[in-house]
Amino acid sequence: MKHTLLRSGMFCILVLAGACQxxxxxxxxxxxxxxxxxxxxxxxxxxxxxxxxxxxxEYTARILSPTQITSDYQSPVNATLTPKVVFxxxxxxxxxxxxxxxxxxxxxxxxxxVCQTPVITFGKQLKDDAExxxxxxxxxNTQMKIRLDMRPVFEAFKKxxxxxxxxxxxxxxxxxxxxxxxxxTDPLSWDFDNLGGKKEAELxxxxxxxxxxxxxxxxxxxxxxxxxxxxxxxxxxxxxxIYTSDFPVSDALYNLAIEEMIKAVEPDSTFRTGQEWAGVxxxxxxxxxxxxxxxxxxxxxxxxxxxxxxxxxxxxDTGTGGAYPVSTDRMVWAVAAWxxxxxxxxxxxxRDTYAIIKNSLADDRKxxxxxxxxxxxxxxxxxxxxxxxxxxxxxxxxxYESENLGTNAVHFKAHLVAAEMAELLGDTDAVASYKSMAxxxxxxxxxxxxxPEKGYYGQYLYGRNYNVLSPSAExxxxxxxxLFDVADESRSKTIVAKTPVTEFGIPNIFPTIPGIPxxxxxxxxxxxxxxxxxxxxxxxxxxxxxxxxxxxxRPAALFLTNKENFxxxxxxxxGTQVNSxxxxxxxxxxxxxxxxxxxxxxxxxxxxxxxxxxxxxxxxNRTLSNYTYRNAILNFEMSGYGNQIKSITLxxxxxxxxxxPGNLAGNHTIIIExxxxxxDTETNNIANYTTPETPKVTYNAGKLSWSTVxxxxxxxxxxxGQLQEKTQNTSIxxxxxxxxxxxxxxxxENGVTSLGSEPVMVVAEKYKQVLQLEKFAPKASLPxxxxxxxxxxxxxxxxxxxxxxxxxxxxxxxxxxxxxxxxGNGPINxxxxxxxxxxxxxxxxxGTIVLPQRGSDEWSNWGFTNAVQVELTKGKHxxxxxxxxxxxxxxxxxxxAMLDYLRVIKIN
Numbered sequence: 001m002k003h004t005l006l007r008s009g010m011f012c013i014l015v016l017a018g019a020c021q022x023x024x025x026x027x028x029x030x031x032x033x034x035x036x037x038x039x040x041x042x043x044x045x046x047x048x049x050x051x052x053x054x055x056x057x058e059y060t061a062r063i064l065s066p067t068q069i070t071s072d073y074q075s076p077v078n079a080t081l082t083p084k085v086v087f088x089x090x091x092x093x094x095x096x097x098x099x100x101x102x103x104x105x106x107x108x109x110x111x112x113x114v115c116q117t118p119v120i121t122f123g124k125q126l127k128d129d130a131e132x133x134x135x136x137x138x139x140x141n142t143q144m145k146i147r148l149d150m151r152p153v154f155e156a157f158k159k160x161x162x163x164x165x166x167x168x169x170x171x172x173x174x175x176x177x178x179x180x181x182x183x184x185t186d187p188l189s190w191d192f193d194n195l196g197g198k199k200e201a202e203l204x205x206x207x208x209x210x211x212x213x214x215x216x217x218x219x220x221x222x223x224x225x226x227x228x229x230x231x232x233x234x235x236x237x238x239x240x241x242i243y244t245s246d247f248p249v250s251d252a253l254y255n256l257a258i259e260e261m262i263k264a265v266e267p268d269s270t271f272r273t274g275q276e277w278a279g280v281x282x283x284x285x286x287x288x289x290x291x292x293x294x295x296x297x298x299x300x301x302x303x304x305x306x307x308x309x310x311x312x313x314x315x316x317d318t319g320t321g322g323a324y325p326v327s328t329d330r331m332v333w334a335v336a337a338w339x340x341x342x343x344x345x346x347x348x349x350x351r352d353t354y355a356i357i358k359n360s361l362a363d364d365r366k367x368x369x370x371x372x373x374x375x376x377x378x379x380x381x382x383x384x385x386x387x388x389x390x391x392x393x394x395x396x397x398x399x400y401e402s403e404n405l406g407t408n409a410v411h412f413k414a415h416l417v418a419a420e421m422a423e424l425l426g427d428t429d430a431v432a433s434y435k436s437m438a439x440x441x442x443x444x445x446x447x448x449x450x451x452p453e454k455g456y457y458g459q460y461l462y463g464r465n466y467n468v469l470s471p472s473a474e475x476x477x478x479x480x481x482x483l484f485d486v487a488d489e490s491r492s493k494t495i496v497a498k499t500p501v502t503e504f505g506i507p508n509i510f511p512t513i514p515g516i517p518x519x520x521x522x523x524x525x526x527x528x529x530x531x532x533x534x535x536x537x538x539x540x541x542x543x544x545x546x547x548x549x550x551x552x553x554r555p556a557a558l559f560l561t562n563k564e565n566f567x568x569x570x571x572x573x574x575g576t577q578v579n580s581x582x583x584x585x586x587x588x589x590x591x592x593x594x595x596x597x598x599x600x601x602x603x604x605x606x607x608x609x610x611x612x613x614x615x616x617x618x619x620x621n622r623t624l625s626n627y628t629y630r631n632a633i634l635n636f637e638m639s640g641y642g643n644q645i646k647s648i649t650l651x652x653x654x655x656x657x658x659x660x661p662g663n664l665a666g667n668h669t670i671i672i673e674x675x676x677x678x679x680d681t682e683t684n685n686i687a688n689y690t691t692p693e694t695p696k697v698t699y700n701a702g703k704l705s706w707s708t709v710x711x712x713x714x715x716x717x718x719x720x721g722q723l724q725e726k727t728q729n730t731s732i733x734x735x736x737x738x739x740x741x742x743x744x745x746x747x748x749e750n751g752v753t754s755l756g757s758e759p760v761m762v763v764a765e766k767y768k769q770v771l772q773l774e775k776f777a778p779k780a781s782l783p784x785x786x787x788x789x790x791x792x793x794x795x796x797x798x799x800x801x802x803x804x805x806x807x808x809x810x811x812x813x814x815x816x817x818x819x820x821x822x823x824g825n826g827p828i829n830x831x832x833x834x835x836x837x838x839x840x841x842x843x844x845x846x847g848t849i850v851l852p853q854r855g856s857d858e859w860s861n862w863g864f865t866n867a868v869q870v871e872l873t874k875g876k877h878x879x880x881x882x883x884x885x886x887x888x889x890x891x892x893x894x895x896x897a898m899l900d901y902l903r904v905i906k907i908n
Contacts, residue, residue, distance in 0.1 A: 041247070041617045042550040046503055046571065049550045052248045054557040056571070061557035063248040067233035067255055073558040074227060075574035081138040081219050083108045087183030089122055089148055089203070091176065093196025094855070096169035097123055100392045101515065101693050103183075107132050108144050108218060116145040119211060122153055122179070123166045138185070142218045148203055150179060151210035170786060172860065179203050179212055184517045187216060189577055190387065193829030196856070231560040235259045240296060241627040243594050246620035250594075253556050257590040260562055260582045261296065270304045271297075274564055274580035282308045282317050283329055283382050286336035288588035291530055292595055294339040295603075301340050302349060305333060314360045316890050319379055320386050321396025321852025322826055322834030323890045325367040328378030329407045331360065331414035338417040342603035345630050345662055354421040358430070361418055364411070365437070366886040367836060367848045372869070373403060373461070374444030380460065381406035382476060385829070388520035389509055391694050393758035394462065396828060396852030401866045403467070404460040405449055405477030412441040413484040420605060442486050450491070455498030457481060459509065464759040465816050465867055465907050466721035466741050471753070473499045475506045476528045479535040489539075496539040497682040500689075504571035505551035506532045511689040511752060518567040519577040522688070525565045526552055530589025537597045537613045540643055543681040545597070546615040552590055562586035568688050599624055599636055600643075608660040610670075613643040616678055631665040640674030647673045692746035692754040699760045704742055705731040709754065712746035716753060739763045739907040766810075767906040773819075773899045777803045780898065784822065785860040787900045792822075795837065796896035801883040807904055808876045814908035817879075818867040820900040821851045824859035828852075832890035835897040839868050840880045846870050849881065851897040862900060869907065 042049040047056035054061040061071040085108045089097045104126040108115040120126045156163035157173040164170050180201045182190050187200065195201055203212035233255055240261075243254045264272045271293070273284045285293075285304045293301050308315045314334070319327025337353040340346070368376045379399050383389040383406075386399060394402075415438035422430040449457045451471060459474040461467040478499050482492040500510040505524040512522045533548035556562055559573055561581040566573045573579055595601045598618075600611035608629055614622075619641035627634045640646070648655045649671050660670075695706040695715065706715070708730055717724045717732055720741050725732070734742060740762045746754040772789035777800050779791035793800055809815060817839065825833035835851035847868035854861045881899075889895050 042546055044503060044550075047550075047554050049249065049553055051246070054249065054554055056554065056558060059558060061560070063252045063557075066244070066248065066251040069231045069252050069256065069557060069560060070229060071227055071558050071560050072229070075572050076570075077572060077574040078140045078219055078221055079137065081185070083132055083136060083138040085138075085144065085183060085185045085188075085218070087146075087181055087185075087188055089120075090180045090182055090192060090195055091122075091153070091163075091165065091169070091171050092178065092858075093180050093192060093198070094169060095182070095192045095392075096165040096167045096171070098125060098166050099696060101696070103515075105129075108138055108142060109136070110139045110142040113139070113141065114143045114145065117147060119147045119149050121149045138219045140219045140221050144216045144218045146181065146203070146214050146216070148179065148212045149210065150205070150212050154210055170860075172785060175858075175860070181214060181216075184515075185218060186575075187218075187220065190515075190517055191385070191577065191829075192387075193385075193827055196827070227558070228560045231256060233259050235262045237262065238626075242625045243623070245618075245622035247618065249553060249557065250618070253553055253590060254594055256556065256560070257562060257587040260587045261293075261584075261591070263582055264584050264587070265297070265300055268303070269300055270307055271300060271584055273584050275582040276578075276580035277583075280304050280307045282315055283332055284585055286332040287382070287527060287531075288585040289336035290332075290339050291527070291585065291588040292591040293584075293588050294336065294343045295595055295601070296591065298340055298344050301336070305337055305340070305353070308333060309356055310890070311888070311892065312356055312359050313363065314356060317832070318830070319384050320399050321828055321854075322823070323832040324834065325364075325377070325836060325848070325850055326379055326396050326400040326834055326852050327384055328364060328368045328376060329381035329410050331364065332381065332410045333357075334360070334414040334417045335410065338421070339603065341421075342605060343629070345606070350421060351425060354418070354425055354427075357414065357418050357421065361414065361434075361437075363886045363888075366838070366845070366884075367850075370403065373448055374440040375403045375408045375448065375461075376411045376441065377401055377403055378407050380404045380474065380477075381410055383474075383508060383520045385520055387516055389459075389513070390462070391755040391758070393694070393696075395863055396834070396854070397850060397864060397866045398462065398464070400850045400852065401464070401467075402460045402462040403444075403448070405445070405457050405474050406480055407477075408441055408445050408449075409477055409480035409484050409486055412438050412445070412486055413480070415441065416484075424605065445481070445486055455494040457487075457495070463721065463743060463756070464741055464761070465739075465869065466759075468718060468721050468743065468756060470755065473510045475499070475508050475510075476531055479528070479531040482535040482538055483531065492535070492539045493541065493680065496536050496541045496544050497680065498684050500684050500686045501544075501547065502568055502686065502688045504554070504566070504568060505529045505548070507568040507688065511691050512568070513755065514690050514693050517577055518569070518575055519565065522568045523565045523576060524551070524568050524571075525586070526555065526562060527583070527585035527589045530586075530592050533589075533593060534596055537600075537643075539680070540613075541680040541683070542615045542643075542678055544683045545613065546617050547683060547685075549593055549597075549615070549618070552593065556590060562590055594624065598622060599638065606662040608662070610645075610648070610658040610660070610672070611643070612638060612645065612672060612674060614638075614641040614674060616641045619676070629660060629664070630662055632660070633667045634660070635667070635669045636672065637669070638672040638674065640676050642674045642677035643679055644675035644677045645672060646675040647671075689752065691752055692748050694755045695744045695746050695757045697742065697744050697757040697760050699734065699742075699762060702733060702735050703731050704734045704744070704760060704762075706744055706757065709746035711748050712754075713749050714747045716745040716747055718743040718745070718756070734762045736762050736764045739767060739905060741907075761905075763905060769807075769904045771805060771807060771902040771904065773803065773805070773901055776805045782859070782898070784898060786862055787898075788820070789901065793899045794896070795835070795881075795883070795899060797883060797893075803881045803899070805879045805881065805902055806876060807879060807902070809872050809874060809904065809906070811906070812872065812874045813906045814869055815872050816867040816869050816903075816905045816907050817846075818903050819849060819851070819865045819881075820862055820903065821865055822859050822862050822898040822900070823851050823853050823896070824855060824857045824861065825894055825896060826853040827856045828854065831856075833894045833896070834889050835895050836887040836889055837881050838884045838887055840882060841870070841877055846879075848887070859898065864903070
């Protein structure tokens with residue numbers, strides 16, 4: 001993109017509110033001697049974008065040509081890493097040593113390249129309070145030796161046969177697999193879900209004395225902390241559209257993205273998700289296809305999407321607790337499939353994908369829809385690492401019950417897509433049904449998730465029987481509400497103006513959750529930034545759009561690749577928990593700036609509508625040639641800036657409504673002159689912020705209590721989802737009577753609240769009952785422990801596919817029904833073996849019961865399913881827990897769990 005900045009005046013953009021002023025010089029004098037204030041396209045406190053360079057502090061990326069960039073950027077993470085190492089131990093890889101928020105703290109000050117902890121007793125906190133000077137850092141390649149006393153654990157094994165951890169975990173002697181270390185300083189990770197079996201994190205007792213040891217190489221200088229010095233285009237790209245502008249930085253980054261797109265196609269003609277991520281992933285390819293791959297690589301898009309279909313349904317390939325239906329954002333596949341149709345007009349593709357979408361939506365209608373709110377349940381779209389976006393207490397069943405902004409936006413759009421497909425294919429009876437469901441989801445989102453006092457949506461509803469709204473901004477979800485028309489025009493403008501944006505871009509979640517290292521949390525993802533750019537484009541916000549373009553250009557130029565993510569606090573790629581270069585959805589987002597923003601390509605079912613938007617900072621001339629639209633080759637020339645067209649011609653003739661018909665064929669030239677208008681310039685630029693820690697609440701003898709939270713000035717106590725009181729105390733009275741569900745949030749001096757505590761149920765005994773399921777079905781003979789009663793029941797696709805249960809309730813009311821269960825078919829974070837069942841009363845469907853995975857081979861790890869709320873009359877009722885066709889999970893073969901008892905609680 002070569003692009004001439006208007007020379008008639010000085011242009012400046014401020015990240016923070018205030019009057020226009022001269023930007024601070026960026027970089028050293030040598031680096032910026034030829035970069036005058038007039039040339040700056042965008043400048044902030046930390047970086048500047050110039051027509052032929054990107055400068056951040058002492059680092060500069062220079063554009064030598066449209067196919068060559070140099071960068072001297074090096075991650076500073078090794079030079080300024082704190083010696084304060086925070087960590088804890090984990091038996092069998094589970095977070096079971098100490099309560100959340102209580103960790104070991106040790107100052108790793110190296111002596112001859114080595115630091116060593118004292119012997120730490122499992123479950124007893126090491127707290128190194130020594131003051132460390134501000135200019136003392138963790139030396140690179142320090143060896144940190146850690147010693148752990150496990151003898152109390154083994155003494156308990158010997159005495160009782162099991163050990164009960166401070167978190168309440170009961171670990172049996174025969175189930176002990178090892179002890180691991182987790183933490184927040186590389187190479188440590190807080191990813192407990194992936195910790196078990198991770199040899200590099202396992203402590204060993206080589207001499208058998210009960211003292212386990214591990215030596216870690218801290219702050220290692222590794223290749224992934226280094227940046228290539230130069231990029232030169234090496235792939236032939238003539239088959240793809242050629243973009244030129246008056247800005248070398250834009251041209252070169254476009255070509256970089258095109259080359260990385262070519263590299264992202266595997267030998268089998270499917271997309272590779274990233275350099276470090278092999279294979280086809282449903283949400284990754286779908287979001288990439290929507291951004292630009294449908295336009296550039298329609299055939300590869302088709303192959304990739306069809307790879308994610310099984311038994312005529314869309315695959316939910318990742319997510320918490322065994323994937324579907326804890327995670328339900330697979331429906332973004334439908335939006336991607338529709339994008340491919342709009343780009344190609346392929347009627348066979350339309351027919352085939354409609355059948356897949358129809359089947360998938362039908363299953364979701366049973367397994368995920370909540371008629372009470374009108375929305376769908378399931379994990380945050382793409383934010384599928386639970387600790388990164390949810391309170392730590394939330395189990396997979398809790399996440400299933402949550403109702404998320406981005407996921408609901410995806411389901412809303414998927415239903416509209418199904419309606420449009422149905423109409424084109426003549427399935428007229430289905431059109432109204434899909435539109436009705438879409439309107440239900442939209443109404444639910446605008447009723448339950450909109451925050452008028454903030455001007456944007458909250459992230460999700462969560463809790464147990466009484467849900468509350470997390471007020472956090474979720475960048476992708478906020479953008480999708482605009483792009484998919486959940487938000488009306490007025491709200492769309494408010495969302496872009498009011499949603500918090502930090503120095504290096506829009507963070508996935510704002511504010512940051514404490515104690516969770518950067519990845520989704522405290523992270524900025526270029527593909528999300530691209531969706532935010534498209535939202536700003538649609539809302540007509542020039543300042544936000546300019547900021548987004550700059551936030552995408554900065555890392556691509558400095559890092560010489562389209563990275564997966566970077567740290568929100570400092571804009572660096574090192575320091576995130578996981579990362580990859582050549583990331584498909586990041587490069588797809590970079591390309592979308594040309595197609596969907598600058599040239600404003602809006603594909604519709606049978607036409608291409610052009611709505612260009614060029615911010616004034618990027619005013620000038622640009623061309624796009626060899627662009628394929630169905631049977632036509634389009635060549636664009638455009639000048640000016642703004643989001644209004646002054647004139648447009650097709651082959652020299654005026655083009656009415658800026659519409660390219662879908663049946664156009666052959667080679668054509670389109671010339672556009674923009675009206676040089678300016679639009680909205682309000683954004684909410686703010687420093688990154690961290691919430692208080694989540695309180696941990698206990699109940700005993702008529703009193704709720706919680707420990708003091710650092711930085712909290714008050715505590716909000718919610719009862720049944722409503723604020724009951726705000727207090728500075730750390731306890732309140734709670735006498736058992738009718739059902740009450742309490743949640744406590746810590747509030748800091750700025751009125752920012754923590755995530756809510758785990759709900760505590762306080763209810764008189766007469767309102768609850770437990771029904772042992774071995775009384776209603778054959779008792780399993782498996783050797784699992786910690787069940788109640790005389791046994792438990794195995795359910796699978798072969799055993800007890802129907803369990804009939806008789807219950808008697810003493811009075812009419814709303815009852816919450818859930819099951820105590822175990823599912824050891826996989827870890828919490830991977831695999832696809834969440835068990836699913838339908839709960840019915842007679843022939844009436846009451847709701848879906850989800851029994852997610854709770855740990856690999858951890859069949860004595862019991863927890864509760866989601867609760868189904870049912871209105872019951874006084875007296876006896878016959879219930880059935882059954883396996884129905886729509887209860888198939890993503891595995892297809894294993895759909896199994898153990899049932900201990902049914903819990904029946906009157907909540908209203």
